[in-house]
Amino acid sequence: MTMEQQAHPVQPEPPAENPRSGPLISVRNLSVSYNLARTGTTRVAIEGVDLDVQEGEFITVLGPSGCGKTTFMNVIAGLVKPTAGEVLIDGVAVTGPGPDRAVVFQDYALLPWRTVADNVRFGLEMQKKLRGAGWRERVQEAIELVGLAGFESSYPRELSGGMQQRVGLARAIVAQPRILLMDEPLGAVDALTREVMRDEIEKLIAATGKTVVFITHSIEEAILLGDRIVVFKSHPGAIKEVITTDIPRPRSERSVQSDPRFLELRDHLWDALQGEAAAAARTSGA
Template sequence: MTVEESIAMTNTTTEPAEGEASASPLISVRDLSVSYDVARTGSKLLAIEGVDLDVREGEFVTVLGPSGCGKTTFMNVIAGLVKPSTGQVLVAGEPVTGPGPDRAVVFQDYALLPWRTVFDNVKFGLEMQKGLKGAGWRDRVQEAVDLVGLSGFENSYPRELSGGMQQRVGLARAIVAKPQILLMDEPLGAVDALTREVMREEIEKLIAATGKTVLFITHSIEEAILLGDRIVVFKSHPGAIKEVIETGLERPRSERSVQSDPRFLELRDHLWDALQGEATAAAVSK
C-alpha cells in the first residue's frame, strides 16, 4: 500500500480490520476547538479547530506538526488540563472533565522533584493518582523502577542522573499507577541523539510489555514513523488534522533496521513534503 492509499484525509475515525469485532474507540475526539483570550488585544486566539480523531485501545499514535500548531493543546485537552471551547473528548465513552487516573502525562522537561530520590519521585505518581493504599505500594514502585531500567538508582537524586535517566524516572512515575493511556509530550526532545535512539527503542519495548495506549507528540519525522501505528499530521495555525497515515511497518523497529525499508523512505519523504508546506504556510501568515 502506498502512502497515498493509507492516508485518511477526511475520515479520521478508525474502523476495525476485516474479521475483527467492532469495538468503541478508547479515545474519541469530536469537533474539538480551543481558543484563548489575548489580554493585550482583547481578541481570541484560535489554537485548534474542528479536530476529529478516534484512537483504539492499545494503539500507539504519534502526532506530528510544525511548532505552534496546537499539538500540545490537543494533548492537554485529552489529559483534562485544558477545557475545549467547542466539541468534546470521550475516554472509554465518558466525557473528559478533568485529569483522571486513567491518563498519565510524560513531559519534555522531566518535571522531577529535585529534593526526592528516584524511588520517591516514582512514588509521587501513586500519591497523586491512587494514594499509598495497601501493603503492596512499595512493590508497585519498585516494579516501575525496574521496568524502565533504573534498578540500583533508587536512592539517587535527579541532579545525579543524566537527561535520559531523568526521563526514565518521569516515565516510571507515569506508569506506576497503571493508567490506560500515556500522553507523551516531546519526551525525548531534551536528550542527545544517541540517547534519543536508545530511549525510543526502550519506549517501544515498554509499550509492547504493558499494552498501553499512547498519544506521542514529536517534531521528529523519523521518531513519528519508528514509534507510531498511525501518524497524525497537524496543519499550521489554527491547528487541525491535515492527514492520518497508517505506518504499516512491522515491529520491533529501530532506525538502523528500517532506514533502508522502501516504506520507511516513502513515509519520510511524504511527511517531509507535508511539513515543509505547513512550515512555509505558517511563515507566510505571520
C-alpha cells in the same frame, strides 16, 4: 541493563471484563481558543479536530511548531477545557485529569528534593493509590521496568538527562493508567540517548500494552514509534491527514532506514511539513 531485560516482573494488565466496543479515545469536533487580554483578540489554537484512538494503539502526533499539538494533548489529559467539541474516554466525557491517564513531559518535571524512588512514588500519591499493601512493590517494578534498578536512592541532579526521563516514565506507569500522553519526551536528550530510549519505549509499550498519544517534531520518530501518524496543520491547528505506518515491529532506525515504506513515509511527511511551515511563515508575515 535495558528495559527489555528488566521487564519480566510486570505483566500487561488484563482486559476489562465487559469491554466496550469502539474506540478508547474519541475526539469530536474539538476546538480551543484563547482570549488575549493584551490585544483584546482571540487566538484559535485548534479547530474542528476529530480522531478515534483504539485501545493499545500508539499514535504519534506530528506538526510544525505552534500548530496546537500540545494543546490537543492537554485537552485529552483534562488540563485544558475545550471551547467547543469534546473528548470521550471509553464513552465518558473528559472534564478533568483522571487516573486512567498519565502525562510524560519533555522537561522531566521531577522533584529535585526527592530520590528516584520517591519521585516514582509521587505518581501513586497524585492518584491517591498509596492505600493498602503492595505499593512499594509497584514502585520497585516500575523502576526496574525502565532500567533504573540500583538508582532508587539517587537524586535527579545525580542522573543524566536520559535517566531523568526514565524516572518520568516510571512515575507515569506506576499508577497503571490505560493511556500515556507523552509530550516530546525525548526532545531534551542527545541524539544517541534519543535513539536508545526510542527503542526502549517501544519495548516498554509492548510489555505493558498501554495506549499512547506521543507528540514529536521528529519525522523519523513519528514513523518508528507510531501505529498511525496524525499530521497537524498550522494556524489554526487541525488534522491535515492520518497515516497508517504499516512497518513491522520491532523497529529501529538502523533496521528500517532502507525499508521502502519508511523512505516513502519520510519523504511524504517531509513534503507535508515543509508546506505547512511555509504556510505558517506567510501567515505570520515572516
